[in-house]
Amino acid sequence: MLANNNKSMLRSQVRVQEEAFDPGVEQQALLAGRSDIGAVVSFTGLVRDFNERPEVTALTLEHYPGMTEAALAQIIDEARERWPIDAVSIIHRVGRLTPGDPIVLVVVACAHRRAAFEACEFLMDYLKTRAPLWKKEHTASGDYWVSEREQDHHDAQRWEKESP
Amino acid sequence: MLTHLNERGEAHMVDVGDKAETRREATASGAIFMAPATLGLLVEGRLPKGDVLATARIAGIQAAKRTHELIPLCHALSLSKVTIDFDIDRESGCVRVRALCRLNGRTGVEMEALTAVSVACLTLYDMCKAVDKDMEIGAVHLETKTGGKSGDYCRNTALGHSADQNHVADQGSVTAAEASIPENRPNMADSVVSTAEGVANTKSAVVHVRCLAELRERLGVEETSVTFASLPSADVAGLKAQLGRMDKRFQYLNDAQVLCAVNHVMAGDSSAITEGDEVAFFPPVTGG
Numbered sequence: 001m002l003a004n005n006n007k008s009m010l011r012s013q014v015r016v017q018e019e020a021f022d023p024g025v026e027q028q029a030l031l032a033g034r035s036d037i038g039a040v041v042s043f044t045g046l047v048r049d050f051n052e053r054p055e056v057t058a059l060t061l062e063h064y065p066g067m068t069e070a071a072l073a074q075i076i077d078e079a080r081e082r083w084p085i086d087a088v089s090i091i092h093r094v095g096r097l098t099p100g101d102p103i104v105l106v107v108v109a110c111a112h113r114r115a116a117f118e119a120c121e122f123l124m125d126y127l128k129t130r131a132p133l134w135k136k137e138h139t140a141s142g143d144y145w146v147s148e149r150e151q152d153h154h155d156a157q158r159w160e161k162e163s164p
Numbered sequence: 165m166l167t168h169l170n171e172r173g174e175a176h177m178v179d180v181g182d183k184a185e186t187r188r189e190a191t192a193s194g195a196i197f198m199a200p201a202t203l204g205l206l207v208e209g210r211l212p213k214g215d216v217l218a219t220a221r222i223a224g225i226q227a228a229k230r231t232h233e234l235i236p237l238c239h240a241l242s243l244s245k246v247t248i249d250f251d252i253d254r255e256s257g258c259v260r261v262r263a264l265c266r267l268n269g270r271t272g273v274e275m276e277a278l279t280a281v282s283v284a285c286l287t288l289y290d291m292c293k294a295v296d297k298d299m300e301i302g303a304v305h306l307e308t309k310t311g312g313k314s315g316d317y318c319r320n321t322a323l324g325h326s327a328d329q330n331h332v333a334d335q336g337s338v339t340a341a342e343a344s345i346p347e348n349r350p351n352m353a354d355s356v357v358s359t360a361e362g363v364a365n366t367k368s369a370v371v372h373v374r375c376l377a378e379l380r381e382r383l384g385v386e387e388t389s390v391t392f393a394s395l396p397s398a399d400v401a402g403l404k405a406q407l408g409r410m411d412k413r414f415q416y417l418n419d420a421q422v423l424c425a426v427n428h429v430m431a432g433d434s435s436a437i438t439e440g441d442e443v444a445f446f447p448p449v450t451g452g
Contacts, residue, residue, distance in 0.1 A: 045452055061451065062376065062377050063451070064374075064376055064425070064428075064444060064446065066428050067425055067428035067429075067444070070428050070429075071428075092451060092452075103451075103452070104451070104452050124452060127451065127452050128449070128450075128451060128452035129449065130430075130449065131449060131451050131452075132376070132425070132444075132446060132449055132451075133449055133450065133451025133452070134376070134377035134378065134446070134447065134449060134450050134451065135450045135451065136377075136378075145377060145378035145381075145447070145450075146450045147448075147450070148447075148448035148449070148450055149450075152452075
């Protein structure tokens with residue numbers, strides 16, 4: 001699960017699971033035994049009770065097993081080409097979730113804060129536009145598949161403009 | 165069940181007298197597409213000619229029994245069972261018709277099932293034409309055929325007709341997918357093994373197709389497979405063309421919104437595909 005690469009000291013983890021996760025526990029596990037890390041940035045996405053319609057009662061997340069893990073690993077590789085990342089973990093939940101539940105966790109640890117902040121944002125922006133996951137929202141007025149948001153593509157595109 | 169065999173003496177008619185009697189069954193399906201308003205009137209029973217579906221059902225059953233009068237080289241058969249089912253598919257704006265024919269005998273009953281579907285569709289047209297002359301009959305095809313020397317047949321596309329198809333629910337698409345999966349469908353690992361051993365395995369000469377999330381529900385297809393040799397070109401565009409030929413609902417795959425991955429890697433129309441590949445189609449992603 002937690003892959004250690006001695007050469008670059010990179011710890012990298014990708015998980016797709018139905019079970020809930022504890023961001024604190026995950027961060028601790030990622031940093032355990034390391035004293036070369038100066039900054040850790042963690043993002044947790046939660047289920048909102050409003051989105052395309054008000055009163056979202058639940059969410060069903062579907063993914064493409066096999067490809068999801070590969071796509072997330074690929075996104076991590078791209079982030080590593082841009083920032084000196086020491087440890088990174090992405091956990092995404094699938095299945096039925098209710099408002100307040102954590103959906104996604106991205107933890108990035110680097111020597112310095114700027115790289116950690118930027119890499120975490122980059123990973124989330126790319127995850128939202130490239131990882132094969134789909135949300136179906138359940139509301140009092142019916143179920144529907146969530147539409148893609150143009151804003152997500154703008155968010156991802158800004159990294160492309162800034163690339164060398 | 166067969167009271168007599170028709171030996172009419174036509175030289176070009178297959179002599180089935182020596183064939184073993186087996187239980188034969190065939191299912192066929194088709195659809196008649198119409199305006200949403202027409203479909204609404206049909207469902208509410210407000211069309212001028214009365215109960216449309218009941219009439220079309222009787223017409224389909226009668227047609228199955230009289231197939232030999234319509235199709236020149238068909239034998240007259242004593243069918244043991246004929247059923248006609250309808251699905252109202254509001255999303256696609258059509259009534260789907262499914263016919264099942266069965267007998268214990270010496271010839272297949274696929275022509276009977278296809279005739280039943282065709283005549284049921286024609287009757288639906290006749291019953292609704294007062295309010296809608298633009299209706300179109302289509303997608304008439306054999307779904308399954310069992311019994312007999314030529315072996316069992318199951319149409320390779322998953323687009324047949326599941327009883328639940330009008331409910332765009334997971335259950336509906338699962339049913340469609342189950343119907344579509346050929347026996348002993350090889351997975352990717354199988355085809356790799358057979359290639360390594362140099363074993364000719366015709367069953368692996370297919371491309372596996374998956375539809376995910378909203379696209380799966382829209383098309384009513386979770387998985388299907390396409391014979392690699394049938395592709396007009398060995399790329400994603402060729403696969404889409406062949407799928408579109410198999411069922412016009414797959415033409416939606418050309419929509420700019422539909423994304424594609426070959427063996428778990430994002431791909432485009434020009435991406436090459438080969439035997440044993442898994443090609444997935446899905447809508448824009450919305451995770452995170």
